[in-house]
Amino acid sequence: xxxxxxxxxxxxxxxxxxxxxxxxxxxxxxxxxxxxxxxxxxxxxxxxxxxxxxxxxxxxxxxxxxxxxxxxxxxxxxxxxxxxxxxxxxxxxxxxxxxxxxxxxxxxxxxxxxxxxxxxxxxxxxxxxxxxxxxxxxxxxxxxxxxxxx
Numbered sequence: 001x002x003x004x005x006x007x008x009x010x011x012x013x014x015x016x017x018x019x020x021x022x023x024x025x026x027x028x029x030x031x032x033x034x035x036x037x038x039x040x041x042x043x044x045x046x047x048x049x050x051x052x053x054x055x056x057x058x059x060x061x062x063x064x065x066x067x068x069x070x071x072x073x074x075x076x077x078x079x080x081x082x083x084x085x086x087x088x089x090x091x092x093x094x095x096x097x098x099x100x101x102x103x104x105x106x107x108x109x110x111x112x113x114x115x116x117x118x119x120x121x122x123x124x125x126x127x128x129x130x131x132x133x134x135x136x137x138x139x140x141x142x143x144x145x146x147x148x149x150x
Contacts, residue, residue: 029057048075048090062103070095077124086127095120108148115141 021028035051050073057066074092096117102110117140124134 024060027059031055031057046075046077048072064101066099068097086131088124088126088133090122090124093120093122107150108146110146111144113143
């Protein structure tokens, strides 16, 4: 059974068919990764050590939805300074993006793209997370439209 599952090919893209999932869920794709970085140079410690991503792709008939999530731990970006005695940090972030496409005609597609859906703020702080010295709030970015090919 396992050999038959692994060797069976889907007509589109040559991917193995997910025969254990019911109906429309057979085309569902989930991708994850986690990265843990150990640095060997002192200057490289000013970067995140833990990063994780999750992506879910679901095509259904003439529509498709992709949802991406990215998590990055908070990290220190400089040593303590003489002026205030506190090192500078970048806070943890957890961002979401989404792409939706609907081909409602043969050559025409409606799309909706969203970035930073839940308005994740970015910036830097010193010592404690409530001592913000740089605040960036780009807001959620939404894009929608219709594309056609002639």
